Amino acid sequence: MELTLKNTSFSYDPGAKKPVFAVRNVSFTIHEGEFSALIGHTGSGKSTLVQFLNGLLKPTFGEVLFNGENIFDKKYPLKELRQKVGLVFQYPEHQLFEETVLKDICFGPKNMGLPKEERIERARHAMRLVGLSESYEEKSPFELSGGEKRRVAIAGVLAMNPECLILDEPTAGLDPAGRDDILGTVRTLSDTEGIAVVLVSHSMEDVAVYAERLLVMNQGSLLYDDTPRAVFEHYRELEKIGLSAPQVTYIAHALRDKGFLVDEHAMSVPELKAEILRVLGKA
């Protein structure tokens, strides 16, 4: 699987004398099994890119290619693309509506015209992937906790067997343990199922731990496309554009200023802990 944005731009008023561009000449390719995070301040163009990726919005300029084919060609089956590139919106639990968890998850496969047995088989597989046991099948989605509802919503998209999964702030409003549960599940999907993941997030701590690649948007342009470690080296620039680095990065830099020669690239608590123990001669 390869999903590519090629020189994409977007303007709401392309006919105007001086059109305003929400996205300016952005290019990147998402690969199979890759876990990328898309970060940027409010209004930086993240949502526009997300809508390009599953064909909800057509770029004013540039192309969106799925396995090399232009998805906005007249004959391209966009409906199939939207199954292959699944999108989980913000607060997806607001979109649950069926009487039971199983029925809700079956909704996508049903729309695909799959026979009943296959729908149920897919829904059950999706439930296993997100860690919902069989006992949930007959429950009403509305009696579940916030984190469980979100799992149901993600399972509903997974039941369409997507090759790429885009999640728009899937952890907003969840408690810390709920955040780790959901992101751990998503990480497993990319590791074991080979699903490409694009995570839109405002939490630098989360993307540092879970993502392999960071795409940083600023005012409609792609500012960085690199590993989290490489991107967080630019923590001062990130602050200027409404972002930040994980607190651990700031601790590492503060320690270096005090003369502790820890590796300033540490991004997580265990990494920095190991570094401090090394410097103190305890490791």
Place this chain on the structure above:
Amino acid sequence: MNIIEILNLVHEYKEYDENETEVETVRAIDDVTLSIEEGSFVTIVGHNGSGKSTLAKHVNALLLPTGGTVLLCGQDTMKTEELWTLRKNAGMVFQNPDNQIIAGIVEEDVAFGPENLGVPTEELERRVEQALERVGMTAFRMNSPNRLSGGQKQRIAIAGMLAMKPKCILMDEPTAMLDPVGRKEVIETVHELNREEGITIVLITHYMEEAVDADRVIVMDGGKLVMDGTPREVFSRVEELKACRMTVPQVTELAHELRKEGVELPEGILTIDEFTEALWKLARAKIPE
């Protein structure tokens, strides 16, 4: 003086199945007693479903007790005839900035609350001006709110409340949908209001870093208060917090993890400065002069 007094509060609601037969009674708040001092900054944390929002909604009578009593500025929230005074005294900011803005121009949005209270025009203009100034949004007064960032919208929502001159502001995860700078803007704004105007702040959050500068942190679990203390006291109990599906700021967790390896840092470190300082002292003591 206590601005909020909660005595043996119980809140129950009934769950129904699809045939509208009662299935069970859920106890969302289970015998909570709590007083909040006027002018203090209190943070409430707890996992999803622990009862924090339900508790906050009792303070300005968005919810009424099943049992027990809630007093705001000495006024019982069950006295519904006094509802408007009550809501004027305690404003509420919610999670989603887009659901709280109703007017097409920033200043009109800020004026909406006090206008409904019947504040005369001149006074109204003064209040709107002061409120926008207070949250640092004066430059945007004639703008359309839908062009603003999430952090700016939340500040407009806060200004709308300030214009009603509340004694207390309740905030239910006001930063959950914001980017890091938006989060910082909102949190700094409420700290200023607390410090400079003496407004009592009750902040519900899932971001532990936002609790660090509060006077007091309350942890809820299963509808009960399970911890209550200064940020340092509460965040010293790392393992207990984790058992409640909570976490601590990364710097606190790092210090705690190092202690487990025999590095003698104090518990309850809350800031990067405290951490580096403590580690430096420790390292220096080890070096023979």
